Amino acid sequence: MSIAQKNNSVEKAFAILSVFSQNGGKFEFGVGEISKILKMHKATVHRFLRSLEKIGIIEKNSETGKYRLGLKLYELGNSVSLKKIMVDRARKYLEDLHWYLNETVHFATLKNGEVAYLDKIIADRNFVIISEVGKRLPAHCTGLGKAMLAFLPEKDVKRIIKEKGLKKFTKNTITNRKKFFEELKRIRERGYAIDNEEIEDGLRCIAAPVFNGEGKVIAAVSISGPSSRINEEVYDEYSKYVIKTAKLISEELKNIDWGMLGCMS
Template identity: 45%
Template sequence: MAKDIPAVAAGNQVRSVAKALMILNLLAEHQREMSLGEIAKEMQLAKSTVYGLLATLRDFGYLEQSPEDGKYRLGTRLFVLGNVVADSWDVRKVAAPFIQSLVDELGETVHLVVLDKGEVLYIDKRECTKSLRIVSQVGTRLPAHCTGVGKVFLANLPAEEVKSIISTKGLSRYTKNTITEFHLLEEELKQVRQQGYAIDNEEIMESLRCVAVPLRDYTGNVCAAISVSGTLSRFEGDELESIVSLMVRIGREISLHLGYRA
């Protein structure tokens, strides 16, 4: 990994800072405690160099060291900073009361999502005690092509950007309903643009249907999306039409609070 550290001259980056950040990324990717030797091996750096970086990160709270075996893990300081970042996202603050009202009215799970590096990233989740328990959590990443929120984003991106995302991420199949051919996805996205909402019809998970709508900021760009999810039996016929109507209305209201003016 050390060879991936950018040269200072190439991007005005400080190599020691770059190495420290790579250690944080390494621990985040492995999602477990790691020893000095393991980290040094992965980084392809001398233990003495890595030790100094680890000690500095530990002293500032970005890492914690186990008193039993001396291994390192991510520290609570990162959690604090993460919450600061999360709280600074206006879309979360603005959308929060609307999301809760949807949960209270529909009794189903509601997600708030952004598009990040071609994938959908879940930044808020609210669920009713009576709703279908969905295996998702804040921080979860899912493909865009087979989720309602993902299709909302793709439908509002330039065609070339959509092609680039699909070329990189592919069209993996998760269920029998997953769209795995690009021309069919294009047709689906055209329909999403026309109707202003997207439906995930058992495309990521069997027996699960989702309705998603875009949230637009003051520039008119889709900055986020919300979705409500439930079982097929609760998301069909007149009830589905009612849910779609409510979601479209709430999506517009949140967008207005984000400064969007049609």
């Protein structure tokens, strides 16, 4: 193959990769879609995708038959955000959870001992929740935070409490260390956490942890809504949906090391 031909191949491969970052946030594409966007023959697109798939630059979703960016890009120092890839992969499960329960859904991780919100789907109901994507909130009084803290090593939880404290936000906020560790034990036993109006009066959340392939907690998913709708009568039913969603996301993210992002601390 001549140098000119090699350069042409590189240009085509780069053009295909560019499709994934320049089309309105969509992250999966079929051969036909890419062919249409680039005005490139389907056979050519398919050949390049297969080659990129072999080296981990592109991955094929076995369920949809479409292609998406692979994690190898991150390893190579590419500018593709690993965090974005993970949020994209969790999104469909978050949407399903939102569809089932019609409550606000959150996806978050821990950053420097605080809950860092990665994604949010707002319920089609008139109830304002203070969370925002990119915003951080205390871990000890949020369902997401407690769901993650419960599965961290005890020494890490003690360090976070020492650094951040157990600040009181409402009459229900747990501010006693002994009671807080008892709460974390209950969360581990039942598999989910509840924010019982602990950061905001009238707001309750049900959250479950997300794990990587090594069994390390890396994130959490939750539903949030008014205490009039999310109460003891629905805890058992709603928690099953939240836990199932968390398990599906865990499976989707099992080969990702969130430690590379410095998210967990």
